[in-house]
Each structure stands twice: as structure tokens, then as C-alpha cells.
Amino acid sequence: MTAQVRALEEELGQQLFVRRARGVTPTSAADELATRIAPHVDALTSLTFGEADPFAAPVHLAGPAELTTLRVLPALSGLVAAGLRLRVTFGLAEDLLTGLSQRRFDLVVSTIRPRGRSLVANPLTDEEFVLVGPRGFTGDPRSAPLVAYAEDLPIIRRYWRSVLGVRPPSGPAVVVPDLRGVLASVLAGFGVSVLPRYLCAAELASGALVALLEPEEPPINTLFVVTRAEPSRAGPAAVREALLADAARW
Template sequence: MDLSLLRTFLAVYRAGSLTAAAGLVGLSQPTVTAQLRALEAELGSQLFQRLPRGVAPTTVADELAAEVASHIDALAAVAERGLVARDPFTKPLHLAGPAELTTMRVLPALAPLVDQGLRLRISLGLSDELLAGLAAGRFDLVISTVRPRGRAVVAAPLTDEEFVLVAGRSWAARIDRERLAGEGAGCLRGVPLVSYAEDLPVIRRYWRTLFGTRPTGSATVVVPDLRGVLAAVVAGSGISVLPRYLCTEELASGALVALLDPEIPPINTLYVAARAGTEHAPHIAAVRSRLLMQARLW
């Protein structure tokens, strides 16, 4: 059986799309279609059902993928190691993630690898967009604030973000924290909220977890960067919910006040994700391993 046909099949199986798979294997879509038809003819079975958008694997495809994936990936890793035998960092690594964690945690953690020759190309953005870019081959690794799903991506838990409800000194002085702990979010009505998006994603999750309700009202200040949210809260624009790592210094100095100290604070797990079959490439494996090791200290 032609290995190139199996490689193309596996790309389509993981991507769920002929167009996306064509980009990943460096072929035209008509060539991908022709190779799939050749493989189906050789097997005597249909591998995919064509959908209005993309393709869905048949049970035959599921069985074939389970049989060949590890072998195709191993051959790809051997080929990659041969190309970079002298220098594992011969190619730049394209890494994407949320702006705050990437700049404050990820880049410092990778500095020793940069000293060894790693070249980085960084993109910042929201997880859904970045994961789509990973599956399409635009990125090598993505730090995701949501759990990646689907066959195209493999992911490992990286670290947990602990969230804290914070206010600057001026607003903290006006809020009865004992009443807040006893009565819940009702006593925060009228207090301005600072958020990085209109739909209050982090604040909404905190409210639901601790108060069992949704925040009332809308954001007073919206800035699409948690570092901007932090600056606005410190300056007295209102209250917000922030990851603790982002505001540790401000909490220690008193510039920010934690309004609640729950026994079990809300957390969110972040993941490091790679395209299936690429995680063992030398430059990707080195960065992935380094991040997983350093994240234990975060």
C-alpha cells in the first residue's frame, strides 16, 4: 500500500476537510481527492462521507486510522529528525496563545531554548481562532484557555489559572466585604465592571461558580487585554476578576484588594496543543517539554 496515500488519508481524517488536509500535506485539493479515491479503490471500502462542509469518517476509516496513525507519525518524526540532525532548531517555531500568559510566563520560560538557537514567531489572540489556525497549519503550538477537541489536535494540560475578584483601593473602601461574603453578589449592584469583552466571560464564570448567578448589568469599561483591565481597576475604574498570576504584585502592594477569599477559588485549566502527528518533531517537542516542565512552577 502506497504510504503517500496513507499520509493523505490520515491528514483528511484528522482535519475533517479535504481543503484543510491539502494545505497540511502540500497538495492540491484535486490531488487529495484522487488519492483518497485510489485508496478507497484499493481497500474496496468507502472511507469518508462527503458533507456540505467537510467530510465524516466511516467506521472503516476509524479502523484504518487506528492501525496506521502511530506508524505514519513515527515515520514523519524520523524524516524530521533526519532533516534537523545537526540543528533541532533549524526551523522557526510558530507559537500562539493569550497575550497575558504568553508574554508573562511562556516567553520567559523559553529564553534558555532561544539561547540554544530556537527561533520563535509569536501570535496572540483568542483560543478558538488560534486552534483553528493550528489545525490549518499556521501554528506549531497553541496555548489554549479552552480544552481542544477533535482528531486534528493533541493537547496536554499546562497549568491552572486561579481567579480572584479585585478592586482598587477606592472601590474596596466602599464595598462591605463581610456583607459580600455573606449575602453574595447582590451587594455589588451598581458597582462598575471592567472586562476584556462585552459578554463578561471571566466575570460571568466567577459569578456562576461562587454566587450561582449571572452578573447584572453590562461592563462599564471594556479593554481586550487583561493587563489593561488590571490597569483600569488599579486606577479606580471599577472591579473585575483577574488571574492571580497577573496581579500578584498589585495585591502584595495593596494597589489591589481581593474582595473575597473563597476556600476553593474558581480556576481554569490551560492546555498546550499541537497538530496531531507533529508533537514529536524535534523543535516542537523541545518547546512543548520545556513549557510542561516550567509550568509546574507557575
């Protein structure tokens, strides 16, 4: 702050504060400057913090591409109709939570619960994972080609260990960094994969996909809606409440 004041005084060519033993006292030049800039500061405050219109500023929301597309965005249709301006970013949970802490986003739908007290996470929904193959598949899924989200088989590896009790074979046949692409690849007959049930429910119901196993306790993953611990603007708060309310039917 001292450096900023000194730089401003040098730019103006005037002393703005007199340093005293118990602080500083503004000079007449500072009083005159404050009078001139006050309307502009008030206007800026109204633009960024004013709550007369809760949707005056866009709400920056981030989350995984698949759930955000199929569940989160439809849940916000009423708010958008009421004037909400929304900006959406897709990405991995760790990167998005970092962006939330750095104020790039107002809230994040996260596949992991953040640590620490600076972020607040509320459980949003549980996604159930199901092992699927294309219509007519009758082979052993443990030896079938794998269609994966990433080379290290993050979802498949968890399913194999928790349900089958073994590690999956290394080297997926196809890697698509979007679960919707994984779904399309399985439908095309490329192999088998593990998907969230919500993502492939229609294909399972129609028979285009088949569930290869139905364990009594299928693996699940809890998703959270995460905000900063500080008080939220009305817009992000409205988005958070809308998601929590709508998630009951997911």
C-alpha cells in the same frame, strides 16, 4: 496528482509517464528530469525537515497575550539562548486551534481543550480567578462598576455565577480586550473586575489591589499546550517540553 502531472507534461512538451494497467512507468524524459531536480529537492528537504540543527526553522507559537507574555516567553529563554528562533501570535483559543490544524502554528497554548484526535492537549497550568478592586475599596462589588475583557463579561460572568450565585449586572463601565489593560483600569479606580491571580499577584501583595472575596473554592481554568497528533519536529517538541517542565512553578 493526475492533473498536476498532465500540467507538467504540457509545460515541458514531453510525456513523463506511460499509463499501464497496473500503474505508470516513467519515460526516459522523466528519468532525465528527476536527475536534474534531485539536488534541489534534497536541499529543500534538508531545509524543512532536516534535524541536524533542531532550530533551523522557526517555531511558530500562539496563545493568549497575557499568559504568553508573563509565563510562556520567560520559560523559553534557555532555548532562545541555544538558538531557537521563535514567532509568536496572540489570539482567541478557537482561532488559534484552527490555525494549528491548518498548520499556521506549531503549537498553541489554549484556554480550552480541543476535541477530536487530530490535536493532542497536555494540561499546562491552572489559573485561579480573583475578584479585585482598587486600594481602599470598601463598597459592595455586586453594585460596583465593572471593568471587563469583553461586552459579554466572560470571566466576570463565570465568577458571579459560581461564587455569588447570581448573574452579573449587564453593561460594563469599561471594556478592554487585554487583561493587562483591565488590571491597569482597576488600579486607576475605574471599578472592580475578575483577574487571574498570577496577573495581579504583585499588586495584591503591595496593597495596590485588594481581593474582595476569598472563596474556599475559587473558580479556576485549566490551560493546555496543544500540538498536532502527528510526529513533531525537534524544535516544537523542545518548546513543548520546556513549557511543561517550567509550568510546575507557575
